[in-house]
Amino acid sequence: VRGATVKPSVFQVLSPEELGKIHERSLSLLARVGVRVPHPEILGILASTAGIRVEEGAQTVRFSPEIVEASIRGAAKSFSLFGRDATVRINFGCGERIYLSSPGQYAWVDEDGEQRRSPRLSDARDAIKLGDALENIRWVGAMAAAVDVPAEVRDIYLTRELLRGTRKPAWAWVGNGNTARHILKLYEIVLGGSRQLREHPPLLCFVEPISPLGYSRDGLDILLEYSRYGLPVCSGPMATAGSTAPVTLAGTLVQENAEILSTLVIAQRLSPGSPFCYGGIPHTMDPRTVEISFASPEFLLMAVCTAQLARHYGFPVYINTGMSDSKLCDAQSGLERGITMALGVMTGADTFGHLGICGFDQAASLNQLVIDDETIAYIERFLRGFTVDEDTLAAEVIERVGIGGNYLADEHTIRHLRAEIWVPRLLNKDNWERWWSSGHRSLAEVASERKRQLLSTHQQAPLEPGLAKEIDELAERATEELVTGR
Amino acid sequence: MKRRFQLKLLGGRDIEQVHRESLRILRELGVRFPHKDYLEAFKKMGARVDFDTEIVRFPAEVIEEALEIQRRNTQAYHRAHEQIDPNDYTQKFFMSGGNMRYLIEPGTFERRLATLRDMLQAIVIGNALQHVTRVSAFLIPSEYEAGLADIIQLYLLSLYSQKRYFFTYIYSLESARCLIDMARVVAEDDFQFRNGSLIEYELEPSGHLEFAREHLEIAAEFARRKMKIGTTHWSWMGYHTPLSYASLLALTNAHILAGTAAIIALNPENMYYRYIFPAHCVNRRDTSVPLMGSPHQVVFAWAARQLADFYGFPFCIANSGFSDALEDNFQSGFEVGVTAALSIAAGITCLGVKGVVGVDQGASLQRLVTDNEMMDYLNFVFSRSVDMGELALDRPAIEGAPRGGNFLASLQEGERLERAYWDSEIFFSGKYESWHSGISRESIRRRIESILRDHYPPGLVIAEGKVSELEAVMGSHVEDRSFVSRLRADLHRALAEDQ
Numbered sequence: 001v002r003g004a005t006v007k008p009s010v011f012q013v014l015s016p017e018e019l020g021k022i023h024e025r026s027l028s029l030l031a032r033v034g035v036r037v038p039h040p041e042i043l044g045i046l047a048s049t050a051g052i053r054v055e056e057g058a059q060t061v062r063f064s065p066e067i068v069e070a071s072i073r074g075a076a077k078s079f080s081l082f083g084r085d086a087t088v089r090i091n092f093g094c095g096e097r098i099y100l101s102s103p104g105q106y107a108w109v110d111e112d113g114e115q116r117r118s119p120r121l122s123d124a125r126d127a128i129k130l131g132d133a134l135e136n137i138r139w140v141g142a143m144a145a146a147v148d149v150p151a152e153v154r155d156i157y158l159t160r161e162l163l164r165g166t167r168k169p170a171w172a173w174v175g176n177g178n179t180a181r182h183i184l185k186l187y188e189i190v191l192g193g194s195r196q197l198r199e200h201p202p203l204l205c206f207v208e209p210i211s212p213l214g215y216s217r218d219g220l221d222i223l224l225e226y227s228r229y230g231l232p233v234c235s236g237p238m239a240t241a242g243s244t245a246p247v248t249l250a251g252t253l254v255q256e257n258a259e260i261l262s263t264l265v266i267a268q269r270l271s272p273g274s275p276f277c278y279g280g281i282p283h284t285m286d287p288r289t290v291e292i293s294f295a296s297p298e299f300l301l302m303a304v305c306t307a308q309l310a311r312h313y314g315f316p317v318y319i320n321t322g323m324s325d326s327k328l329c330d331a332q333s334g335l336e337r338g339i340t341m342a343l344g345v346m347t348g349a350d351t352f353g354h355l356g357i358c359g360f361d362q363a364a365s366l367n368q369l370v371i372d373d374e375t376i377a378y379i380e381r382f383l384r385g386f387t388v389d390e391d392t393l394a395a396e397v398i399e400r401v402g403i404g405g406n407y408l409a410d411e412h413t414i415r416h417l418r419a420e421i422w423v424p425r426l427l428n429k430d431n432w433e434r435w436w437s438s439g440h441r442s443l444a445e446v447a448s449e450r451k452r453q454l455l456s457t458h459q460q461a462p463l464e465p466g467l468a469k470e471i472d473e474l475a476e477r478a479t480e481e482l483v484t485g486r
Numbered sequence: 487m488k489r490r491f492q493l494k495l496l497g498g499r500d501i502e503q504v505h506r507e508s509l510r511i512l513r514e515l516g517v518r519f520p521h522k523d524y525l526e527a528f529k530k531m532g533a534r535v536d537f538d539t540e541i542v543r544f545p546a547e548v549i550e551e552a553l554e555i556q557r558r559n560t561q562a563y564h565r566a567h568e569q570i571d572p573n574d575y576t577q578k579f580f581m582s583g584g585n586m587r588y589l590i591e592p593g594t595f596e597r598r599l600a601t602l603r604d605m606l607q608a609i610v611i612g613n614a615l616q617h618v619t620r621v622s623a624f625l626i627p628s629e630y631e632a633g634l635a636d637i638i639q640l641y642l643l644s645l646y647s648q649k650r651y652f653f654t655y656i657y658s659l660e661s662a663r664c665l666i667d668m669a670r671v672v673a674e675d676d677f678q679f680r681n682g683s684l685i686e687y688e689l690e691p692s693g694h695l696e697f698a699r700e701h702l703e704i705a706a707e708f709a710r711r712k713m714k715i716g717t718t719h720w721s722w723m724g725y726h727t728p729l730s731y732a733s734l735l736a737l738t739n740a741h742i743l744a745g746t747a748a749i750i751a752l753n754p755e756n757m758y759y760r761y762i763f764p765a766h767c768v769n770r771r772d773t774s775v776p777l778m779g780s781p782h783q784v785v786f787a788w789a790a791r792q793l794a795d796f797y798g799f800p801f802c803i804a805n806s807g808f809s810d811a812l813e814d815n816f817q818s819g820f821e822v823g824v825t826a827a828l829s830i831a832a833g834i835t836c837l838g839v840k841g842v843v844g845v846d847q848g849a850s851l852q853r854l855v856t857d858n859e860m861m862d863y864l865n866f867v868f869s870r871s872v873d874m875g876e877l878a879l880d881r882p883a884i885e886g887a888p889r890g891g892n893f894l895a896s897l898q899e900g901e902r903l904e905r906a907y908w909d910s911e912i913f914f915s916g917k918y919e920s921w922h923s924g925i926s927r928e929s930i931r932r933r934i935e936s937i938l939r940d941h942y943p944p945g946l947v948i949a950e951g952k953v954s955e956l957e958a959v960m961g962s963h964v965e966d967r968s969f970v971s972r973l974r975a976d977l978h979r980a981l982a983e984d985q
Contacts, residue, residue, distance in 0.1 A: 010493050011831055018874045025879055036889045060889075107918070116918055214890050247896035247906050249872045251880035286915045287907055290894065293915050297866040297908045305872060325915035332913045332926045334819025335860050342824040343867070346493070346831065362918040375820055382781040382828070386731035388500045393507050394733035403518055403541070403695040406725050408773050413729040420729055421767060422781055427817045429810045431772050432597065432847040436812075440595070443817050 011346035026258040034062035039220040079275035093316035100139035102354035105364035112444035119144030128165035133458035136376040142172035177221025211244035227270035235263030236279025280306020281320040295336035307347035381422035507736035516543035518696035527751035563758035575868035578619030588848035600625035603980040664963035682714035709752035717745025718762035763790035779809035779821025787829035
């Protein structure tokens with residue numbers, strides 16, 4: 001028996017020489033120009049390292065090629081993230097494909113084409129419940145930046161909801177070092193201590209360099225907090241060709257790669273040997289409006305290149321494919337999400353998303369998340385391939401049916417139906433007459449119905465009551481410390 | 487054939503096993519060819535022919551010899567007339583060959599019977615869209631008997647299409663004879679007459695391991711005039727073949743190989759050959775139709791490319807870039823986009839006909855324009871390598887920019903911007919505030935209106951004398967004596983109507 005399976009990682013744009021050239025230019029950029037690190041404590045740690053030149057007044061750090069190469073060699077190249085009780089895990093750098101829902105959006109769309117509104121904590125609860133229910137969403141995001149929770153503690157409350165609502169690995173955006181400390185404590189409570197947090201890391205530190213060539217103080221504070229636990233670090237600058245990076249794709253790749261490598265060196269100085277994930281998410285902008293694009297063909301080309309760069313270094317890679325600039329569940333959205341996701345998975349990347357977004361971070365939509373889940377099932381079916389053996393070649397069946405017959409009612413058809421044929425839940429496969437006479441419902445309507453059905457019937461595994469009480473108390477204490485007591 | 491993207495589904499042994507199984511089917515089960523000329527030609531080629539049952543059993547050598555002749559002819563054709571670079575992944579596409587009775591109205595998605603005017607507009611739009619290479623009149627006009635549609639289609643294309651690569655499905659033997667004579671009038675030379683660009687026949691099995699007599703008659707007409715013929719099998723897994731990929735590949739390929747032998751049997755000089763593999767999966771909700779946009783289309787396309795490479799045919803057509811969605815929505819975009827992108831990446835040369843809604847449920851100019859835009863997007867992706875020159879690496883800009891600054895000034899560099907950016911008139915990429923529902927649909931409508939405003943009514947592209955000759959040919963083939971004068975009058979009215 002042989003399996004005809006699809007092997008991702010074959011879709012490549014850059015030659016090995018071109019990869020080498022980008023690497024070499026990035027090293028040169030880090031040595032000559034460096035990056036701005038506005039964080040005295042981290043500057044102090046870096047200053048004591050051979051191969052790193054710190055200019056404290058300008059908060060500029062330059063890296064020798066040797067220290068960059070050593071950091072590449074020293075970082076762990078594969079790791080796992082665990083759910084709250086370590087029974088569910090996602091593995092990076094092992095050939096798995098991880099699809100994730102958005103960690104948080106600042107606007108919310110209830111139904112396709114409606115005006116957007118501000119999200120609430122109840123929206124996050126729904127998003128978590130849905131992420132828990134949808135089988136292809138493996139990394140659950142809170143999706144809603146709930147405005148009914150004070151901004152100073154919002155991420156703490158969202159993390160509490162994630163811990164209560166799903167056993168899958170989960171995350172919300174983290175605001176600053178103060179909230180990061182509390183979030184790590186929440187995990188310590190649920191996992192049973194700091195050792196468990198180190199051994200079964202439930203979250204990674206997502207560092208977002210500010211292009212070009214800078215960092216925010218808050219981002220570095222978070223990195224410092226997470227590094228105390230040796231948690232995995234992912235660096236994902238959103239360098240945008242033409243605005244925060246050169247307009248040429250090659251120039252953007254050089255800069256973005258330099259930014260990622262700079263995070264790597266800093267993270268390895270703070271926590272030597274900790275795992276690293278290459279966040280390949282450069283974008284382009286629409287030159288007419290200077291707005292970022294999440295789905296242009298140039299963005300797709302750069303996603304392919306970043307996956308190649310990550311593999312060149314041996315790191316797992318996180319790419320931002322499967323999204324669209326369209327605000328609607330329309331043909332543009334389907335084309336852009338479909339093409340970027342389909343070619344994205346062929347790069348061999350590890351992580352794809354964020355899913356459930358309308359346009360370029362314009363809003364979150366649970367209807368869209370339901371549709372995205374269906375599209376992943378479609379792509380995974382194709383990737384599964386098929387088997388070539390005597391049974392599937394079906395020579396006897398062909399003889400039995402004979403000249404002029406058909407196979408609809410044959411026993412072989414019935415036996416293989418489930419394994420060979422993927423049956424969609426949402427996509428319409430009716431002929432015109434049936435579709436029209438049954439009310440010609442749009443995909444958005446069908447998705448909305450499925451969303452409502454899942455939200456009303458899905459049973460989440462409850463967090464043990466004692467732990468739930470403890471994390472509630474911690475969230476309240478954090479509110480007193482960071483909001484009431486300010 | 488070395489391709490830049492090494493996308494493969496089957497191992498070398500798998501492909502050989504599929505080929506061997508196809509040969510076994512042809513050798514042991516055989517195929518029914520109810521046509522005396524073919525039976526006699528096959529016997530001369532060395533096949534085992536039963537003249538009573540009309541079943542032909544093909545020894546492997548007969549098939550291999552037919553393939554070898556097609557390979558030689560095709561190589562010579564590509565050397566002289568159509569170079570194919572295996573590393574060129576950009577696409578042109580065909581409009582549907584004209585078997586659609588309904589036109590689907592943009593926006594409302596209501597469908598109505600098509601008219602002569604709709605056919606003219608389809609020709610105008612097909613000529614205007616950059617990535618349409620093979621133009622059709624798309625539709626069957628409701629004002630006429632359906633059996634005359636192919637003749638009307640070729641007539642309109644001959645008169646009004648600037649692009650001289652036509653696609654018309656042939657409906658009957660009587661039509662075929664008329665179309666061949668029409669092509670003789672329109673062709674600028676013998677090469678154009680014979681090379682399939684004006685009229686071409688694709689020989690298909692009519693059922694499991696059998697061809698229809700009338701189809702073989704049409705093929706024989708083409709062969710007698712040394713006109714190019716193709717072969718294919720529109721097979722549905724679970725209906726025409728057992729419900730497993732492997733058996734679909736083996737059986738569909740067997741039908742194609744039998745057709746290949748038939749082409750060579752009556753015309754060993756058949757000009758060139760394309761490996762056409764339009765396989766689908768049956769729709770289990772309605773077994774009278776196949777699924778057009780399922781993930782299986784990607785699997786079939788990849789396998790088709792590998793089979794075409796195995797046989798040494800550079801041009802491979804697979805049915806990808808379709809959808810089962812009956813309106814233009816997320817599903818249509820997703821299914822079309824995913825299957826098209828992954829098939830192109832595997833090296834499929836042509837994605838089949840476009841502008842079709844569902845399984846031939848209707849033709850849509852809106853879908854055609856969207857398909858063209860999608861092809862533009864994909865051609866951008868697949869035609870680019872990332873420019874790694876010193877200018878593109880742009881060290882001075884990166885080093886010179888203040889930390890925390892930006893590169894917006896580069897937007898003023900027009901030439902560089904043009905090289906680096908793909909722009910769309912149709913897809914919307916602005917902020918939520920500047921968006922409103924239906925904005926993309928409106929862009930498509932505006933595009934169609936703008937093309938029709940500029941190009942409708944179309945002008946004649948052949949001399950008046952040729953028009954008269956064509957009409958004389960039609961008059962001599964069509965029984966209804968009033969047909970030509972009625973067509974001329976209707977055409978006059980359609981051209982006079984405002985777009």
